[in-house]
Amino acid sequence: MKALAIVGSPNPNGSTAYLIRTMLKGMEKVGVETRCYCLGEEKINYCTGCKMCYKDGKCIQHDSMDKIIEDFKEADIIIIGTPDYWGYVSGQLKVFFDRNTPYANTNPRRISMEKRRVGISVSVREGGTERENKVIVESIEHYFGHMEVEPVANLTVTKVSSLDDLKQNNQEKIDEAYELGKRILNLINKN
Numbered sequence: 204m205k206a207l208a209i210v211g212s213p214n215p216n217g218s219t220a221y222l223i224r225t226m227l228k229g230m231e232k233v234g235v236e237t238r239c240y241c242l243g244e245e246k247i248n249y250c251t252g253c254k255m256c257y258k259d260g261k262c263i264q265h266d267s268m269d270k271i272i273e274d275f276k277e278a279d280i281i282i283i284g285t286p287d288y289w290g291y292v293s294g295q296l297k298v299f300f301d302r303n304t305p306y307a308n309t310n311p312r313r314i315s316m317e318k319r320r321v322g323i324s325v326s327v328r329e330g331g332t333e334r335e336n337k338v339i340v341e342s343i344e345h346y347f348g349h350m351e352v353e354p355v356a357n358l359t360v361t362k363v364s365s366l367d368d369l370k371q372n373n374q375e376k377i378d379e380a381y382e383l384g385k386r387i388l389n390l391i392n393k394n
């Protein structure tokens with residue numbers, strides 16, 4: 204069993220990355236092989252909207268997306284997390300979504316990556332209500348829908364502005380991330 208995690212934060216040492224890595228530790232505990240990319244450390248160009256991928260299912264650009272998609276093909280579990288930026292996913296994550304257009308089920312020429320996959324969304328914000336987290340989870344699950352990934356859980360965190368803040372004031376969310384990771388096999392079998 205393999206998991207692929209995408210940290211949508213530009214910050215590889217931030218709260219989103221920490222929560223996702225903690226969730227992956229939980230998964231590793233139950234035997235899942237994990238791979239994690241922080242988009243802040245990758246080079247992913249904007250989609251140019253050329254729609255060449257509608258003709259042959261391939262992107263004309265070559266950058267970090269090539270290796271990430273290879274891992275996606277292998278993965279059974281996809282974890283996508285992002286900080287709230289202006290009430291939505293980070294710009295880095297939005298560009299990542301756009302660049303998945305060659306593989307989306309809306310693409311008439313997509314090269315099928317058929318396999319059962321389950322997905323978990325993670326949304327972290329500084330504000331105190333869950334309203335914006337819900338928009339973000341919906342957006343990640345919209346991506347899951349077009350990539351034919353079944354959403355099985357989400358982790359939403361409010362009132363967090365930094366990793367220090369998370370560690371000092373939100374130990375229960377760190378524990379929740381770890382426990383969610385450890386429960387992944389049950390979540391897969393339940394759905």
Ligand SMILES: Cc1cc2nc3c(=O)[nH]c(=O)nc-3n(C[C@H](O)[C@H](O)[C@H](O)COP(=O)(O)O)c2cc1C
Nearest residue numbers: 212217218219286287288289290328329330363364
């Ligand atoms: C450009 C930018 C925009 C942000 N917009 C929002 C926002 O609209 N709502 C909110 O609750 N937090 C917002 N935040 C706060 C982040 O969601 C919060 O600091 C988060 O913990 C950062 O995640 P990280 O530690 O993974 O970098 C914003 C932060 C930045 C840098």
